[in-house]
Amino acid sequence: MGHYLLRRLLIALPALLGISVVLFTVLALAPGDPFSEMALNPNVPPEVQANLRKQFGLDDPIWQRYFRWLLAMLQGDWGFSFISRIDVDKLILSRVPVTLAIIGASQVLALVIALPVGIYSAARPYSWFDRIASTLAFIGFSLPTFFTGLLLILLFSIKLDWLPFVYRADLAATGWDWWVQQIRQSAMPVAVLGFFQAAGWTRYVRSATLDVIRLDYVTTARSKGLHERAVILKHVVRNAMIPVVTLVALTLPQVFGGAVVTEQIFRVPGIGSLLIDAIQRNDLPVVMAVTFVLSCLVIAFNLIADVLYGWLDPRISYR
Amino acid sequence: MAGSTPASATVDPLAAAAPPVAVPVAARPRASVSPWAEAWRRFKRHRLAVLGLVVLVLMILLVAFGPLVWRVQINDIDFSARLKTPTATHPFGTDDLGQDIFARVLYGGRISLAVGLSAMLMAMVVGVTIGAVAGISRGAVDAALMWLTDLFLSLPLLPLLLVLTYLFRDALKGAFGPEVGVFMLIVVVIGAFGWMPVARLVRAQFFSLREKEFVEAARALGASVPRQVVRHILPNSLGPVIVAGTINVAAAIIAESTLSFLGLGFPPDIPTWGRILSDAKEYLDIAPHWAIFPGTAIFLAVLCINFVGDGLRDALDPRRVL
Numbered sequence: 337m338g339h340y341l342l343r344r345l346l347i348a349l350p351a352l353l354g355i356s357v358v359l360f361t362v363l364a365l366a367p368g369d370p371f372s373e374m375a376l377n378p379n380v381p382p383e384v385q386a387n388l389r390k391q392f393g394l395d396d397p398i399w400q401r402y403f404r405w406l407l408a409m410l411q412g413d414w415g416f417s418f419i420s421r422i423d424v425d426k427l428i429l430s431r432v433p434v435t436l437a438i439i440g441a442s443q444v445l446a447l448v449i450a451l452p453v454g455i456y457s458a459a460r461p462y463s464w465f466d467r468i469a470s471t472l473a474f475i476g477f478s479l480p481t482f483f484t485g486l487l488l489i490l491l492f493s494i495k496l497d498w499l500p501f502v503y504r505a506d507l508a509a510t511g512w513d514w515w516v517q518q519i520r521q522s523a524m525p526v527a528v529l530g531f532f533q534a535a536g537w538t539r540y541v542r543s544a545t546l547d548v549i550r551l552d553y554v555t556t557a558r559s560k561g562l563h564e565r566a567v568i569l570k571h572v573v574r575n576a577m578i579p580v581v582t583l584v585a586l587t588l589p590q591v592f593g594g595a596v597v598t599e600q601i602f603r604v605p606g607i608g609s610l611l612i613d614a615i616q617r618n619d620l621p622v623v624m625a626v627t628f629v630l631s632c633l634v635i636a637f638n639l640i641a642d643v644l645y646g647w648l649d650p651r652i653s654y655r
Numbered sequence: 656m657a658g659s660t661p662a663s664a665t666v667d668p669l670a671a672a673a674p675p676v677a678v679p680v681a682a683r684p685r686a687s688v689s690p691w692a693e694a695w696r697r698f699k700r701h702r703l704a705v706l707g708l709v710v711l712v713l714m715i716l717l718v719a720f721g722p723l724v725w726r727v728q729i730n731d732i733d734f735s736a737r738l739k740t741p742t743a744t745h746p747f748g749t750d751d752l753g754q755d756i757f758a759r760v761l762y763g764g765r766i767s768l769a770v771g772l773s774a775m776l777m778a779m780v781v782g783v784t785i786g787a788v789a790g791i792s793r794g795a796v797d798a799a800l801m802w803l804t805d806l807f808l809s810l811p812l813l814p815l816l817l818v819l820t821y822l823f824r825d826a827l828k829g830a831f832g833p834e835v836g837v838f839m840l841i842v843v844v845i846g847a848f849g850w851m852p853v854a855r856l857v858r859a860q861f862f863s864l865r866e867k868e869f870v871e872a873a874r875a876l877g878a879s880v881p882r883q884v885v886r887h888i889l890p891n892s893l894g895p896v897i898v899a900g901t902i903n904v905a906a907a908i909i910a911e912s913t914l915s916f917l918g919l920g921f922p923p924d925i926p927t928w929g930r931i932l933s934d935a936k937e938y939l940d941i942a943p944h945w946a947i948f949p950g951t952a953i954f955l956a957v958l959c960i961n962f963v964g965d966g967l968r969d970a971l972d973p974r975r976v977l
Contacts (some may be wrong), residue, residue, distance in 0.1 A: 362819065372848075410710075471703070478958035480909050483950040486936055494940045566958040597913055601936070611814055612917060615821045621816055625713050625947065630811035649683045 344642060348635050355400045355631045360405060363620055364398045386491035405624075415621035424625045424642070428607065434505060435606030438525050442586065445530030446537055453543025454535075454578070458549060459568055466471070469538065476535025481528050481594070485601035491568055499523055503604040525602045529595060540583055545576040578648045589633040690882050704966020707959035714956060718764035727758040730928060738945055748944040750934065759926040760949050766927045767908055768956065770841055774907035777846030782853025783889075789854065790861025791884055794826040800859070804851045806941055816910060818842045820919050837921050845910045853899050860892035894971035901964035905957045912953050928953045 396404075408415065414424040457466040493501035503521050505515055548554065549572050555573045558564070596608035603609070607626060612620035688696075699705060741748045747756035791802040791829030820840060827836035864870060865888060873887050912921035912929030921927050923934065927947040937947035 347701075351802075351806055355809060358806075361821070362815075388845050474703075474961055475958060476865060477952050478905070478961050480912060480950075480957070482913060482932065484953060486932065486939060486950065490939055490946070492942050494943075546963050560743070590812060591968065593811040596813055596817070598916065600917055612817065615817055615919070627811055629807055630814055634809040634811060 340646070341643065343564065344639055348639055355635075356409075356628055357402065357408065357633070359616065359627050360402050361398065362400065363624055382570070393530035408595060411629075413473060414625050417558055417614075417619055417622050419617045419619040420622075424621050425524035425621060427610065431605060432609045433594065434503075435595060436598070436610065437531065438522060438598070438604060438606065439591055441522065442526045443584075443591065446528060447584070449530070449534035450464070450537035450541050451580075454538045455545050455568065455573060457542045458545035458576075459564075459572075461546060466542075466605045470542070473535045473538045476538075477530055481532050482597050484532070484628050485524070485528045485598060486590060488528060491603070492524060501602065503602045523602055525598050528601075529591070531633060533591065534589075537580070537583070541576070541580055544579045548572050548576040557653045563575065578645065581648060582641045582645045585637050585644060589630065589637045592633060593630055637645060660885070678733050684897040690785045694970040698966045701962075701966035701969050703962045704969075707962030707966070711959040711963060714952075714959070715768065718761055718768060718795065719831065722758070722765075724841070725758060725761060727755040729759045730754060730924070731870045740942075747948045748942070750931075750945055751938060752941070754947055756931070756945060760928065761954055763931055763949065763953060764801055764840070764956075766921065766925065767911060767929070767953070770838065770845070770911045770927075771904040771908040771956075771960075772840045774845040774849060774911075775900050775903040777842060778849035778903050778907075779896070781846065781894060782850035782899075783857050785850065786854035786857025787889065788862060790858040791865065791880065791888075792872065798856075800854075807848065810848070813913065815909075816844055816914060816918065817919050820914055824919075827933060828911060833922055834925055836944065841911055841920060845907050849903050849907060853903070856895055856899055857892060858894065863912055864888045864891055873943040886975065897970045897971055898964055900966055901960060904962040908953065908957055908960070 405415075412425070414428075417424050417427055420427055448597065453469050457463075457469045461465055489501045492499045500521050501524070503525065507517050507521075509517050549568075553571055554567060557567045562571075574635075592607070596611060598604070598607035599606045600612055607629075611623065611626045613619070614626065659904055716876050733749070735753065739745055739749045739753075745755050747760060750759070751757055785800055785804070789797045789804075820837075823840055825838060827840045830836060831839060870883055870887050873883050878886070911920060911927065912932070915929030916933045918933055921930050922940065923930065926934075931949040932953075935942070935949070938945055
């Protein structure tokens with residue numbers, strides 16, 4: 337196990353390097369850099385501009401800049417945001433808690449919906465419940481999050497005026513009141529992300545459970561006279577959840593990327609809206625850092641998924 | 656599959672003379688059925704898929720020929736009719752400049768559907784090529800290509816789409832004009848991130864098909880590797896690939912709409928569905944119809960494509976029967 341983990345880490349490292357090279361090259365090849373706005377400013381003489389470019393090493397070859405970036409990154413220096421006038425790592429850390437809270441809550445919601453619905457559907461395949469659930473699931477993941485977000489705002493903020501449609505990180509209230517307001521303003525973003533994810537997972541839980549439910553050991557459990565409830569919950573679900581756990585671990589990092597849309601609609605000041613702002617204002621150090629952090633998340637969760645899979649299912653052998 | 660049983664009406668006399676046990680099918684002779692007709696028969700059993708196909712075809716016809724009948728220009732500005740709710744003159748209402756939303760949704764549908772199809776084609780070509788090369792060559796080439804696939808799978812999809820379209824939009828706009836340039840950029844970027852599942856699928860198919868007897872027979876008859884691939888392995892791995900391609904169209908339409916919705920796709924003067932939604936979101940309180948029509952169009956198109964994909968899975972992937 338330890339040996340396997342070590343080997344997987346050794347595979348993950350070149351992948352991370354590869355990703356950072358791809359990201360860095362794309363950003364370096366792109367037209368425009370932090371000083372391109374300054375070039376339009378007549379108050380800054382060309383010599384000063386040239387000196388500044390030289391000081392920050394913007395005219396060096398790409399590979400030199402890449403290694404300088406890599407060294408700095410490894411030492412914990414993530415660069416400086418030219419637009420926000422703050423260190424990139426501080427900027428990102430200040431945005432992470434909001435994103436984590438929203439995404440965490442939405443994933444819990446998705447699981448709370450997907451697990452019971454998927455398992456119940458699989459226990460009674462092609463029943464009315466199953467048909468309605470799978471049709472709803474189809475509708476659920478065909479509805480893009482930006483459209484559901486707008487529909488929810490239209491219904492709950494504009495028509496009914498129940499929920500605020502702008503997320504505020506600086507709520508004035510304290511104590512109970514703070515929690516109430518926090519829940520009210522998080523309800524819609526969490527619902528949008530959660531329902532979308534739940535739709536996809538329900539189908540997956542259903543098919544994973546169906547794969548197990550027809551195995552012989554389940555028939556054995558039934559013929560022992562076990563209650564159907566015990567057969568499903570104790571015998572079927574435990575094995576069916578193995579691929580589900582893996583899928584959840586694999587989709588989590590993509591959810592972080594997908595949260596960009598939801599954060600933009602509800603103006604949640606999270607890592608996704610930070611990325612959009614940084615892209616639109618040509619703040620390349622922030623763009624680089626955010627995309628790289630998201631890639632690291634993907635790799636880390638892939639690793640977690642593999643390890644979890646082996647731990648949950650002893651039939652998988654580490655080689 | 657029907658093709659695997661020799662159920663033709665003209666059974667050769669030798670087989671007919673054989674003991675009845677050997678030819679149980681000959682008792683009820685029927686016309687030979689091509690695999691495609693058989694697939695269509697199975698597809699028809701999936702009622703929602705058929706419904707999806709009908710709606711999808713209607714949408715495509717409407718989008719393709721609608722602008723020829725509905726001759727309102729997409730940029731006819733009419734300040735006397737701003738933010739009007741749907742009426743007979745403007746079936747979908749008007750936006751903040753008095754432009755006809757119906758005309759804009761029709762026009763946007765052309766672009767959104769075209770982006771979806773082109774990006775899918777690109778993802779398919781790249782994915783099938785890489786998957787086929789990896790699947791047939793094994794060893795170092797396979798390992799390298801799969802490493803590349805895993806690397807692409809680890810890239811954060813949406814953030815990178817945003818970055819790429821933003822960074823290269825102006826350059827391509829200058830080179831090919833606003834419409835063609837942005838179209839090419841978006842198709843290439845979405846296609847470049849959609850091929851990985853296809854490549855894995857094709858590779859897995861190749862791994863199992865390569866060892867089958869009919870390929871071995873072709874090899875024994877002296878078929879070259881390209882001929883084995885093109886004539887024997889590829890046609891047999893097509894079913895799941897077609898299913899994946901269908902799902903890919905839906906994903907590409909959503910990706911394009913997302914980009915345009917975030918203001919990083921097509922420019923405002925080219926109204927794709929996502930772009931119209933993006934403009935409409937500021938007026939959600941006074942003109943909800945503006946957002947609802949393009950949003951419903953995206954939803955309907957994606958839903959229908961997903962249903963068709965599900966039907967095709969039943970029709971073309973006979974192993975996954977349940």
